[in-house]
Amino acid sequence: MALRLARTSAEAHLYMELHPCDACGEQQFEPADSVIEVDGDLASRYAGPCPGCGAAREFVFRLPQQIIMPSDDDPRFGDNRPSELLDAAEWLWVADVIASGVPPDQAGLTGEERRLARIDLLTAASALSEVLKFAPEGADAVPADAVWSSRGSEIYTVEPGRFRRARLEVVRQTYLDLASRFAN
Template identity: 40%
Template sequence: MDDSSVYEGECPSCRSPRRFAFQLGPGFVPPPAYGGPEPSRIIDPAEFLTMGERAAGYAVVRPDASQRDRAGAREAAADAVAAVEEVLKFLPPSADAVPEAAFSSDPGRELYAADPARFQRDRLEAELQEYRQALSALNDA
């Protein structure tokens, strides 16, 4: 079995052919998880945190929401949990914060520079707990 995934196509902006090959880890990781036990080598922690915060914004439902809206909110809450779990993978075991060297994208480095405290272990764990509680409440509703 090949442990890679290849995506090919034409760039919609410049029409140049593009090819992206991703090395996959062993085993299947079921959604909503983004990956195995190791930190991503493609997406940096700030991008995951941004995805989680965006998903959390969709995890709120009105009391009169339809079943479909509630299901979408549960999915969004699960995505928020998974995204913060990914950020936590960038923390070395004894570190209090994600190291600056973990930020590999320009937007990620900018977000880190603007507020490094967002990537402290205790703050990330509190955010994860909040998202888990929101997911639990949606599952119980």
Template identity: 40%
Template sequence: MSAYDPPYAIARTAAEAALYLELSPCPDCGSTETDWQHQQTAEVLSCTGVCAGCGALREFLFSRPSHPYEGFGGPEASELIDAGQWLEFADRIAGQVAVDDQSDEALEAMTVARQAVEEVVKFVPPAADAVPDEAFWTEAGRAVRALDPGRFRLERLLLIRDSYSG
């Protein structure tokens, strides 16, 4: 188990934990389809389910955030989802919205996409102009970066974020 696949992970919000579950394939078969059941205590969010692909029991434990944050998290970068995964998620959500769609659903989707890009920006250190290598710890995240590393420069991230304004 790597430092970024802990049995007891730090989730800044329930939304971040839910996205982590969506992005975490079953280690046995690779399926991402699991009917998650959630149990909460004051300190822990427990998510258990059976993989739809192979029937394996899956379980994740997340710490509960000490502060209620809007969106996916507070001012610090995620410890669950890497920079590449955040940008791929933002692109996927935004890509489902037609260019001229001004419906409430479309505006909400673009707000979520913008928030996901803001999560990528949090990985850029002060006075730096790009997301550093260590912000890509998953195979999926590194693959997104490999397709176009320039998208992780701060200037381009801010342009992407602004283009996803709802």
């Protein structure tokens, strides 16, 4: 079986976070990581015991040809290709979860809290950029076949209108505009 590509370590870690332990459901996982070779390709291997039940856990992802180094000011999950790890609706869910934790305004926030809110909004915008990568050139929306997970299928079925290109672009730009307001 061919390994799926993790375009950045952030994408790999997000994937692991979204896939809890099969034995006990524990989401926390602090694996040791290493670079290995699998079928002639370089790969990242994340392995270690589940902190909940001790079961051995392992994730192995193909590495990209060019390594992307995200930063707080540019929290990217990948290059211009759609993700092989998360489907379009999972990326939308990630954006929703991250953005929902941001305070509605800056009143009473410390400088550090404003900085973290800004990073969260930039990260939510980046997750929406990932959703948009699934929309074919010239298409008005992300197609249903860009969703393959059970979580994603549920989201897409309930709210297919959220996958329209124009709507995704407006929400993404709104997050970027809000992020600029949280700058120190």
